[in-house]
Amino acid sequence: MQSDRLTSNNTRVIQEQLSNSSDFQTHDLTAGNRHFRLYYLNTMIEYAIVQEHIIRPLLVHTDVDIREAVSVLHASETELLTDAITAVIEGKTVVQIEGETTLYIYGTALNKERSINVPVNERVLRGSNEALIENLETNLNLMRKLIATPDLVVKYYHLGRRSNTKIAILYLNSIVNEQIVQELDRRMNSIDIDYVEAPGFIQELVEEKSFSLFPQMLVTERPDRVRSYLMDGKVAILTSGSPDSLILPVSFWAFFQSPDDYQINWLLGSTFRILRVFCFIIAISLPGAYVAMVTFDPRILPFEIALTLQSSMQFIAFPAVLEAISMLLILEILREATIRLPSPIGQTIGVVGGIVIGTVVVQSNLVSNTMVVVVAFTGLASFIIPSYEMSSAARLLPYPFIFMSAILGLIGLEFAYLFVLAHLSRLHMMGVPYFYSGLNAGSIRDTLFRAPLWRLKTRAKESLTRNKVRIRNPRGWEK
Amino acid sequence: MIHLKQLSTQQLLCLVLLTQVGVHVLSIPFHESRHAGYDAWMSILLGGIIAQAVILIIYWLGKRYADQSLPQYMTSLLGKPVGVVMNVLLAVYCAESSLLVAVSYTDVIERWLLITTPWYVILGLSFAIAAYIASSSLRSLAVVTQAIMFMFLISVAIVLVSGLGHGDYRHLLPIGTHGLGTIIRDSLPALWLYAGYELLLYVFPSIKYRKQRDIIIAMSVANGLATLFYVLISLVVMYKFSESQLNSIAEPLVYILRQFYWPVVQSLDILFMTIWLSVISVTVYMYLFLSARYLAFVSRREIRKHSLLVWIIAGICFLVGLLGEDRERVLKFTVYHNYATGIIVVILPILLLLVSLVREKGGFAK
Incomplete structure (x- = not known):
């Protein structure tokens, strides 16, 4: 849908598209000989940003091009009203100059999040005390801080026709088995539902054998635990709005491991x-x-x-x-x-x-x-x-x-x-066996037992990693 | 999607060992001591050595067709009609082995543990579980077997522990007085104990190995452990019972376990027979699986519905097994089964190898 020259026409269309929602508002300002109209949802924007970085510069620099005047990081332009509507829903502010069809979109979303807390469900005596929270960006930030390598891949998906929930898949590119990532990608793309209740929905929609009492994906709220599994060549799924991360593919034995085991x-x-x-x-x-x-x-x-x-x-x-x-x-x-x-x-x-x-x-x-x-x-x-x-x-x-x-x-x-x-x-x-007997010489080291670190040289075998060696020379010094 | 199909040599070891050991352990060395008396342990040892020789033959045969399993190369080896007939015969033999093992152990349970439980309940459940396991892939069979290995180790420990205590080593002396002839004669019933290694004929191409020699090593270790276990049991039994006592006790191990005093568990025989059920089930589901696989290659194209085949065979076995409530019938049937075992696990591999060698000489094979 093309944008109209007249702001009043655009306002009407957006209002209709948003089902005459009461929190949709417009704001008019005149600076010099230009008239601006701002479209936004007043429940979704950060007022300070709009005032400081959009309205004030527009009023002050009356003769400068709008692209130069406004100082907001996420800025884009469009001629399409549909894009503008999506942007408004996401908490962005759309600016139009009266008489022009171009719509300027500025990222002004309000982020309400709680602070990073102590894990409630997976407490440990030793080790980090950070837990994931409901905000996806914050969680990714935590993960990036724990794994500072260009190898870490973050892939976004948008699931849910109506909720449009953002989902991120994390893995380490040089370790993970690419077949698992491809298959997960195929399954994630095929999901077509109204909204996503994470982690439950994703779990049920992705796993192939649902008729079982045993959990086939590991749910964790600890970033350090996510890291340890990523390092083992597994894939983590983070969902916006959920403080839990899903790990796959895991084996039966992963459910008996606790981060504590490696600290003592x-x-x-x-x-x-x-x-x-x-x-x-x-x-x-x-x-x-x-x-x-x-x-x-x-x-x-x-x-x-x-x-x-x-x-x-x-x-x-x-x-x-x-x-x-x-x-x-x-x-x-x-x-x-x-x-x-x-x-x-x-x-x-x-x-x-x-x-x-x-x-x-x-x-x-x-x-x-x-x-x-x-x-x-x-x-x-x-x-x-x-x-x-x-x-x-x-x-x-x-x-x-x-x-x-x-x-x-x-x-x-x-x-x-x-x-x-x-x-x-x-x-x-994903075709990876869930259970293997933890008794044979190769796998007993990290299933029934937790062998000393210098013996845990290879990654967990169930993730079929591309790169099997975890530790090359754990103790360079000789006793 | 990822499909893991190959077995490790360690899994092969577990599969072979646990398929070999079965109901017989309770009666060792009753059948093997009919002529050899207290020298039965040597018959059992000799049986193990013969089994080892056949394993070498099977390995030689398998190496010649390293990327195919027996039912696949059977027709190219023996020609179309004979190959199909042989596949059917092998399928029947495997189904029958599975049936006999299940019926024999149901009989043991009926006599020692659950005296009033109806025959069809235990037999039906055994076949249901076995078919459920056998209807999945070879790899998951191997995984189950590996876990059951733990149960087997507990059983070995129980047998070892029960061997301690009251007994007389002089029951074993003087060694070898029964003569070599009787020992060789009794090694024939001993040979039935080792049946199970012939599964290599089928699983050969699905094994993941670094060197091909690893396969024969795993097979030999499995057979060696089975031999050791059997000899150990016969020695324990001989240590406890004299030859004349043995002549009237058909299931000596049960009595030995029962009289062993341990302050934590009163009667070890119940514990042993319960744990042993899982070891028995390996034999039952492995043969069910093999039977279905041999049958799958009967028609021109491989029958893909593996799990359906397994359930059909298990159902038929169950119905036939209902007749086994009559003990006399089972004993009579065992005689025929022993002949069949001899032919299938010893003579057939040798014949197949000979045919294969001759055909290669003639320039038919690859």
């Missing part, structure tokens, strides 16, 4: 890593194993423990399966309630749930006290996993395990394990 002694780091994996196994299978043992094979337990179990279960009316499932459900309810409630009441829930229900349920012989111990241990174990997504998966998996154990005992538990294993081995992200 590698022996301690390895211990915590093993602890987390162990707790994941506990979290998914302990209630099942308990049910299997008390209902099918009490013979497997030593005689004394079997006696203890028997005495605690003596007056319980329900079968062990029902006990386990109901107690786990109560735990789920407690957990969900504490997330939603404001923090002062949250503690009350802890008292009511933990102490009152825990004790009373046992005293009234509804649930055996060993079962309470088992469920409490299961709950604790699922909290230790650093990724919220993975720990949620660990919350849901016990139910099928209990079910299988209840019908087939330990054999059923074994079947459930095999099924999970088979499922994990079928998942892939």
Whole structure:
């Protein structure tokens, strides 16, 4: 749509296009013999910039060309009204001289952002305390500061027909596998939706195997963590309006890594890593194993423990399966309630749930006290996993395990394990396998263990990097 | 998009080793000691050595067609009609191996762990899981197998630990009094224990190697570990039981595990048999997979619907396996299966190699 010579006509058209929105405003000024009209959304512009750098110079330098007078960095010209309308929506100010068709667009967007905060969901004891925020430019700034190399590529996408959300993809050009980037590019370009709710929407629209409990992309709010994955040849997706970054392709083991592991002694780091994996196994299978043992094979337990179990279960009316499932459900309810409630009441829930229900349920012989111990241990174990997504998966998996154990005992538990294993081995992200056994010599260094830095010479193998060497000569000096 | 298809030699090792070990461990060395008595461990060792010889033959054969798998070069080697028939036979053999292993272990579970559970539940679940795993790519099979390797190591540890304690090494002495003839005679049943290495015929072209020699090294290590494991079990059993006791105990390992006292776990046999289920499942899904792959090359063009084939074969196996509830029938069937195994895993590779050599002499092959 061509712009008109008359400002009044243009005003009318823009107003119509903006659905007569009330925050669209125009401002007229006359300087010398020229009449200017400014179009803008008064909710979107930075008043100071408009006043200082557009209005004032125009009024002062009455005989200078507008291009020379105005001192704003983002400046462009157009003859098209559609461009002007998009610009106005983005918070830019459009200036027109009465009688001319050229429209001058100036970047005057108002940036309201909160300051960079401490990470809330991924706290660490050692290491950086910066977290990403909702503003994409600030996040990119953080990342650029952490990775000062021309190798870092930032690629913009605009997703969402109506929201027009800006999305940035980051990777290190000389390390990343270009096939992954191409495929991601293809998938991002094919997305056609109204608006983007990040990271959830992107995750679901990009991953190829959606029918799975396991998270296939890593969500993180820590710039240092994003950096470490970029250095491993992975791709990060940042979305404007979301303080979370998506990392892909990641393996199953990435969800057990924490930035802490690399800040402390590698022996301690390895211990915590093993602890987390162990707790994941506990979290998914302990209630099942308990049910299997008390209902099918009490013979497997030593005689004394079997006696203890028997005495605690003596007056319980329900079968062990029902006990386990109901107690786990109560735990789920407690957990969900504490997330939603404001923090002062949250503690009350802890008292009511933990102490009152825990004790009373046992005293009234509804649930055996060993079962309470088992469920409490299961709950604790699922909290230790650093990724919220993975720990949620660990919350849901016990139910099928209990079910299988209840019908087939330990054999059923074994079947459930095999099924999970088979499922994990079928998942892939951009064709990159999600799961590999962390036990072989090559990969154990950064999966089950955290080997000392000078042994972590190669990048993680699941990102199929172009450049496999991470550290060339980590310790130049000789001992 | 990226498609990873190749296996590492380490994965090959896991696949071969875990396909080789199976239900037999519980009965070692019952069948191998019918003639050789307490010298059965030597029969088992000899069986391993024969298996190693056949592995060399298979490797030689595979090297000649390094970029093709057996069902692909079968027709060019044996001609169209014979090749197709052989592919079908191999498919049937693999399906039948899978079936027999599943049925035998279901039988073990039925007798030792879940006495009242209906036969079809355990068998059905075994085949469902096996088919689910087998219906994906060879690479993800290998990944599952690698993870199950961990279970296998636990089982080995359990067997080792149970070998400690009360026993008499004099049960093994004097070595070799049964005579060489009986040892050789008993190495034939020992040979069945090692079936599984023939999967190299199929997977040869999908292995990623630096030097071609790495393949034979991985195969030999796998076979060597299997041999070692079997010999170890037979030694443990001989240490615990005398020859006359052994004659009446068909599943000695179970008894050894059961009587072992450990303050944390009362009866190790339950734990062992549960963990061993995952090792068994490797054999079941690997053979299901192979069966489907051999069948895929029966028609002129490769049948692409791999997962459908797997599920069909698993379904048929399950239906046939329902007959296995009658133990006598399984035992009779095992006799035929042993002959089939002998032909497929020993004689067939040798024949194929000979044909290949002769045809090259005649100038037919490449």
